[in-house]
Amino acid sequence: MPEWIRERGIGETRLALVDGHDIVEARVLLDDVIPAGRLIDARLMRSGRNGLARDAAGNEYLLPAGAGRIAEGAAVTIVVTRSAIPGAEPWKRPLAKVATGADTDIASRDVRDGRLPASWNDLIEEARSGIVRFDGGELRLSPTPAMTLIDVDGTRTAEDLSMDGARAAAQAIRRLDIGGSIGIDLPTTGSKSARQAAAVAIDEALPQPFERTAVNGFGFVQIVRPRKRASLLELAQDRAAFEARDLLRRTSSEAPGARRLVAHPVVVELLERHPDWLASLARLLGGEIGLRADAKLPMSGGYAEPF
Known part of the structure; x- marks a missing residue:
């Protein structure tokens, strides 16, 4: 039975959904970054759509949905929906919304404190190199400000590589905590059934919530997932x-x-x-x-x- 394990480290906390010795899902929470799900006492600096709140420490949070009828300058409790993302666009503020109840993230799940399996080292190498290998092929993952791109390549037939590569990509997305807009470039195949099989492989390997396009004739499929924090790929940058x-x-x-x-x-x-x-x-x-x-x-x- 898969279980969540939390390993409290130096400068970060590591969490992984472990099935036997395999890591199915993982995330890293930095000590100096306020995580998604945290309730913050703040003051509303700007109302309306894309409002702005500021906490006592001077941290600013963008409120994409606004703050309703709360007046500018008023005290407000917000919940962080996306933590600050390091990397190419450090100017981007964390996202939040006005709190209306108990908004929680991983803290609401059953988590056991312990030591992560040795496969964590393999996961770190995947994040570091951007290369994920699977039977008969490999993925090359490239984070960009707009989306994370995943290129699928290998030595098998285009039809087999398309389906297996789609499954491996979906598993890597979950394992490396990749959210937001994601593009997967599968081998081009003229077979409609092969493209449909690749789409089914993604749906079976990647839990909801997410949205995706169909696999087009050039083998490209786009996925959009909730993005609550930096992926392991982004942290490795x-x-x-x-x-x-x-x-x-x-x-x-x-x-x-x-x-x-x-x-x-x-x-x-x-x-x-x-x-x-x-x-x-x-x-x-x-x-x-x-x-x-x-x-x-x-x-x-x-x-x-x-x-």
Whole structure:
């Protein structure tokens, strides 16, 4: 029976729907990003469609549906519907709506605190590389400001690759927490039945809610899903922070004792800006944590050595 597991890390909280040793669905919640589902006390700065609210810390939230009859300047409780999305458009505000009841996200589900399976490392590599392999083919995933594009390629017949690639793409969308507008480029096939089979494969592998187009004659299908937070692909675009948090996760599972983290200079520089992360790791391991930069290492090649 699949179950949700929550792993509280340094700088982030990781959640995964695990079936045996396989991760079916995953998400990463950053400590410094207010998550979807959070209730916020704010003040209405602009009413009408695409209203604007601001909390006590100065964070601004766009209200696409407006705030009804609430007057500008009034106190209002809002619920975050999409957290801030890092990446190419950092100016975009998080989205919210006026709260009318108990709006919750993952917190409303049964979640067990624990350690995620080893397959989490494979998931991180998929997010890092944008490459997902399946039997007879592979997906190449490219996040853009407009949509996430998924290209399907392989060595099988166009008909078989279309159906299996569609299923693999749908599974990757769920596993990597991809929301918003998504385009899947399947192999072109002249068979209408093959295109219909690919569409059915998506419907079977991807749970609702979502909308999709039919697979057109060029093999392209578009999917639109709710987007509540950055996908793992988008988080991986911020390479230094992504690799720093992954290094901290891997090191936190090692035997107790002092450690020196050895990493690419950009990763070390980011860790130096987060002494709280290093202090958390020191408490977990019960020893001092040092840093050493090595320009010969790739961004993902960080490791811990005895200190």
